[in-house]
Amino acid sequence: MDLMDLSKAFKWIVVMLLACFVSIDAGARNLEEQSTTDPPLMQPADLMRILKSDRPKPLIIQTGFHVLYVQAHIPGSEYIGPGSKADGIRQLHQRVDGLPRTQSILLYCGCCPWNRCPNVNPAYQELRTMGFTNVELLYIAENFGKDWVEKGYPVARGDEPGTI
Amino acid sequence: MLTVLISAFALALGPHLTALNATERHPLAPEFSLADLRGQKLDLAAFRGHVVLLDFWATWCAPCRNEIPRFVELQNKYRDRGFQIIGVSLDDDAKAVRDFYAQFKMNYPVIIGNADLAERYGGILGLPVMFLIDCDGRIDSRHDGETDIALIEKELEPLLKAGRCVGKRHGH
Numbered sequence: 306m307d308l309m310d311l312s313k314a315f316k317w318i319v320v321m322l323l324a325c326f327v328s329i330d331a332g333a334r335n336l337e338e339q340s341t342t343d344p345p346l347m348q349p350a351d352l353m354r355i356l357k358s359d360r361p362k363p364l365i366i367q368t369g370f371h372v373l374y375v376q377a378h379i380p381g382s383e384y385i386g387p388g389s390k391a392d393g394i395r396q397l398h399q400r401v402d403g404l405p406r407t408q409s410i411l412l413y414c415g416c417c418p419w420n421r422c423p424n425v426n427p428a429y430q431e432l433r434t435m436g437f438t439n440v441e442l443l444y445i446a447e448n449f450g451k452d453w454v455e456k457g458y459p460v461a462r463g464d465e466p467g468t469i
Numbered sequence: 470m471l472t473v474l475i476s477a478f479a480l481a482l483g484p485h486l487t488a489l490n491a492t493e494r495h496p497l498a499p500e501f502s503l504a505d506l507r508g509q510k511l512d513l514a515a516f517r518g519h520v521v522l523l524d525f526w527a528t529w530c531a532p533c534r535n536e537i538p539r540f541v542e543l544q545n546k547y548r549d550r551g552f553q554i555i556g557v558s559l560d561d562d563a564k565a566v567r568d569f570y571a572q573f574k575m576n577y578p579v580i581i582g583n584a585d586l587a588e589r590y591g592g593i594l595g596l597p598v599m600f601l602i603d604c605d606g607r608i609d610s611r612h613d614g615e616t617d618i619a620l621i622e623k624e625l626e627p628l629l630k631a632g633r634c635v636g637k638r639h640g641h
Contacts, residue, residue, distance in 0.1 A: 370527055372559040375584035376592055386561060389529040416596050418614070421531045448595020448613070 344429045346444040347411060352379075353458055356469050363409035363441070366400070368393060368428040369416045373449060377460040379413065380469040388414070388428030397428055398435070406436040413442065415449025495607040498523070498600065499589040503580040506567050511555070511580050514606075518635035520547075520628045521602040522554045522621070525582065525593045528569040529560070532615035533597040537573050539618045544577045547625065551604070551634040557582040559593065601625065604634040 355362060356379075365382035367374050374384040385400055386393030401410065410432060414424040425442050432440045445452045454460055461467025498521075502512045513521070524540065526533035544554050556579035558566045563581050570579060587593035590600065591611070599616055601609040601624055610624055628634070 370559050370596075371561050372582060372584045372587050373594060376587055377594060387527075387529055390562070390565075392562070415594070416527070417530055417532055423529055423531055450592060450594025450613075454592075454594055 344426070344440065344442045347441045348444055349453055349456065349458060352411065352443060356380075356459075361409070363411040363439075364401075364404070365411045365413070366397065366428070367414065368397070368412050368424040369414040369449070373416060375463060377449065377454050377462060378466075379443075379453070380459050380461040380467045382413070382461075383466050384464070385428075387416075388412075388424035388426070388431075393424070394427060394431050397431055401432065401435065401437065404437075407439055408437065409439045409441075410437060411441050411443055413445060413449075415445040415453065417448060419444065419446050495603070495609060498602045498606055498608050499586070501580075501586055501589075503582070503586070505578045505580050506563070506570055511578055513555070513602075516553050516555070517606050518604050519551045519553045520604060520625060520634060521600075522552070522625075523557060523590075523600040523602060524554060525557045525559060525587065525590070525596060525598040527558060527560045527596055528565050530596045535615055536597060536599075537575065541574065541576050543618065543621070547629065550629045552625065552629060553577065555580065557586065559587070559596065601628065603628050604631055 362381065365379055367378055367382050367384050368386070368388035370387055371384060378384070383400065385396040388394060388397070401408070412425050412428050412432075414422050416422055416424060422445075429440055429442060459469055498513060500513050502510050505511045513523075522540070522543070524533075524536070526536070528534070540554050540556075544552070554577040556575070556577060558579055559582050560566050566579060566581065569575075582593075590598075595613060597615065599612045599621075601612075601621070603609045609628060612621075
């Protein structure tokens with residue numbers, strides 16, 4: 306191998322290393338962006354495990370509509386009004402304002418299919434803006450009826466949060 | 470022998486079972502009398518003889534909002550054939566519904582619903598939910614989620630053609 310070949314090989318290695326660094330950096334930035342914009346999700350089955358366990362329970366807040374809450378809600382969850390409405394956000398703010406910002410909070414709605422729910426994301430953003438660092442959203446794919454009640458998970462009825 | 474006996478039993482019961490299933494499949498729509506947005510009582514019973522589309526919805530619900538202009542068109546198209554849409558808003562705030570009603574130029578009555586009514590209709594645990602009620606006041610079908618209007622029209626036609634529909638207009 307002459308000097309020219311060695312030089313070409315060296316250049317090739319440098320280019321490949323640079324490409325790797327760029328790719329790793331972009332991946333890290335994507336992960337960082339995702340972690341700051343995408344709310345962490347909890348599956349209903351995982352919530353059930355927590356509710357049945359001796360572990361500390363999150364503060365569970367329903368951000369949907371009152372008629373839904375009265376018909377059926379997750380035992381222990383509190384109603385604050387639709388997150389898409391100014392009243393709902395105001396009530397949410399009032400409810401959590403005195404809590405430590407590390408408080409574990411789980412938001413759920415179930416009014417509509419997940420990607421069309423107007424309520425959980427504004428509520429999540431409000432809590433993040435207030436400085437809460439431990440907020441999760443309950444992933445309800447279709448609606449509360451199909452993804453919670455029909456699966457046989459426990460429900461409470463009426464205006465009181467109730468217990469499991 | 471056993472097969473013959475079972476067949477005879479099934480034949481004897483057949484018509485009764487069919488009738489029972491038809492009634493179960495199409496139960497009477499629960500009656501209600503609730504205030505509309507003008508504060509006037511609206512009785513479902515007053516619409517007997519009409520095909521009624523009962524729509525549970527809310528102003529902030531995106532799939533519900535998509536449906537409203539289509540329902541307005543549907544009401545115009547079939548009004549003279551004895552078709553009536555009734556909206557049941559599950560909003561917490563009646564003022565928001567009044568504003569929405571005016572903004573979307575809704576042309577059918579809307580009442581403010583409650584949990585009792587929702588439960589009597591089998592539970593409304595997601596929005597929107599729509600019922601088609603035939604001229605005899607029986608629930609023909611229930612649709613959960615945003616509906617395909619072509620499908621609704623397909624279901625509507627035979628109900629409107631039933632001889633017992635009066636097809637007269639209401640004041641709304």
